[in-house]
Structures are given as C-alpha cells and as structure tokens.
Amino acid sequence: xxxxxxxxxxxxxxxxxxxxxxxxxxxxxxxxxxxxxxxxxxxxxxxxxxxxxxxxxxxxxxxxxxxxxxxxxxxxxxxxxxxxxxxxxxxxxxxxxxxxxxxxxxxxxxxxxxxxxxxxxxxxxxxxxxxxxxxxxxxxxxxxxxxxxxxxxxxxxxxxxxxxxxxxxxxxxxxxxxxxxxxxxxxxxxxxxxxxxx
Numbered sequence: 607x608x609x610x611x612x613x614x615x616x617x618x619x620x621x622x623x624x625x626x627x628x629x630x631x632x633x634x635x636x637x638x639x640x641x642x643x644x645x646x647x648x649x650x651x652x653x654x655x656x657x658x659x660x661x662x663x664x665x666x667x668x669x670x671x672x673x674x675x676x677x678x679x680x681x682x683x684x685x686x687x688x689x690x691x692x693x694x695x696x697x698x699x700x701x702x703x704x705x706x707x708x709x710x711x712x713x714x715x716x717x718x719x720x721x722x723x724x725x726x727x728x729x730x731x732x733x734x735x736x737x738x739x740x741x742x743x744x745x746x747x748x749x750x751x752x753x754x755x756x757x758x759x760x761x762x763x764x765x766x767x768x769x770x771x772x773x774x775x776x777x778x779x780x781x782x783x784x785x786x787x788x789x790x791x792x793x794x795x796x797x798x799x800x801x802x803x804x
Contacts, residue, residue, distance in 0.1 A: 608801070609754050610696060611745060611777070612726075613763035614707035618794075619716060620684045622646065625654060627682075628675035635671055636663045650765060653708060653738070677712050685720050688794035693725045695798050702752075705729040706744050706761070706771075727752070740770030745777065762797070 615621045626642055629649075633640040638661055648657050658668050696703055703726050707713050710732045717723040728748065730736065736744035749756060761772035764782040772779035772788070779788035780797060789800055 607755070607758060608699070608701045609704070609752075609759040610701055610797075611704045611706050611748060611759065611761045613761070613765075613768050614705055614709055614713055614716075616650075616686075616764040617762055617768075617782070618686055618689050618705070618722070619720065620686050622649075624676055624679045624682050625649065628672055628679060629654070629657070631675045632668055632672045633661075636661070636668055638663070653767070655708070655738070673710070673712075677715075680712070680716060680719060683716055683720070685722070686794055690722070692794045692797055693722060697725070699801070701801075702727055704748050704752075706739075706748065708732050708738060739767045740774055742771060742775040745771060745775040749775065749777075 612618050615625070626646060629645055630640050630642065645657065654672065655669070658672065659665050661668055693703065705713070705717075705726050705728075707730070709716075713729060713731045714723070717726070717729065728751075730744050730748065734744065734747075736747065745761060748754065749759065756776040757778075760778040760780050761768060761775070762780045763769065763771075766783060766785070769779045769781050769783065769785050769788045779785070780791060780800065781788040782791060784790045791797060791800075
C-alpha cells in the first residue's frame with residue numbers, strides 16, 4: 607500500500623513568511639541583527655532551531671519568545687497551493703498519510719484550523735522527543751508501528767534534510783529541491799502525475 611509521510615512547514619503549509627516575521631520580532635526583542643534573506647536561506651538549509659542555537663543569547667529564552675510570536679500568527683498560515691487537491695486524491699487512491707514535523711503541539715492546532723486533520727493517521731511532532739531530521743528514528747517508528755513497506759513509502763519535504771531523512775530510513779523521497787536521491791516537484795499537484803505514470 608502506498609504511503610506518504612509529509613513534512614509540514616514549506617511542504618503542506620505555507621509558513622515561512624510567518625517564521626520570518628516572528629524571528630524578526632524575537633531578534634529585535636533580544637537586540638540581535640536581522641537580515642531577512644540571510645535568515646531565510648539559513649532556515650531553509652538548516653532549521654529555525656539551528657539558527658536560534660547560534661545566537662549569543664539563551665536558546666531557551668529566544669526559542670520561547672519565537673514560539674510565542676509565531677503561534678500568535680497562526681491565522682496568517684495558509685495551505686500550500688494544491689495541498690487539499692493532493693490530499694483528496696490520496697483518499698481516492700487509498701494512500702495513507704502521516705506527518706513528521708519538527709513543529710511542536712502547535713502543529714495540531716494548525717491542522718485543525720486548516721481543516722486537514724482527518725487526512726492523517728498519525729502526526730509525529732517534536733513532542734515525541736525523537737532525534738531531529740535527518741536522523742531516521744521518527745520515520746522508523748512509523749514504519750515499524752504501521753508495518754509500512756519501505757519501497758512503497760515516500761517522505762515528502764522541501765529541504766535537503768528531508769531528502770536525507772528519507773534516504774536514512776530507506777524510503778523514497780519527493781521534494782521541492784532538485785537532487786539525485788529524490789523526485790523533484792515544482793508544485794504539490796506534480797505528485798499526482800508521478801503516481802499516475804507508475
């Protein structure tokens with residue numbers, strides 16, 4: 607049975623603008639210099655956590671501030687173009703969906719707010735306390751728990767570490783980035799084309 611494990615930010619939900627807005631507020635609160643493009647490039651390549659860890663202030667304090675700032679902007683977060691269409695298609699095709707995200711419990715609020723909670727069998731967040739991507743532990747947990755076939759399971763994301771996480775778990779990768787180890791998509795509805803060709 608074909609299975610999709612989805613990343614959330616930048617893949618199913620369009621949240622980078624909110625991240626950047628929240629980060630610029632947190633950097634201002636801690637009197638840190640902020641360059642939007644540099645920060646965007648960094649969080650796409652690495653992660654928000656890695657960015658915050660590199661600052662000359664308490665990680666716990668700035669992380670708490672950022673979480674507060676970003677969750678207060680939940681209403682600005684939208685689904686990625688084509689997300690609902692692809693999720694409806696997966697139901698029709700009997701494809702099971704999971705989410706594995708570095709987001710915390712706010713992920714559940716957003717899925718509910720955006721009306722897509724019911725599409726997912728399980729959502730794994732940072733609250734599960736697995737090692738972060740590209741470590742395969744969280745994906746391996748889902749594979750084992752639901753007896754997923756690795757050759758029929760795909761991790762869908764938008765960053766290099768998503769491709770690496772898929773590779774480290776022995777899954778196929780579908781990604782917005784171009785890579786030898788992944789099937790590239792330009793938009794979410796390209797996923798339908800990939801599977802209609804199979």
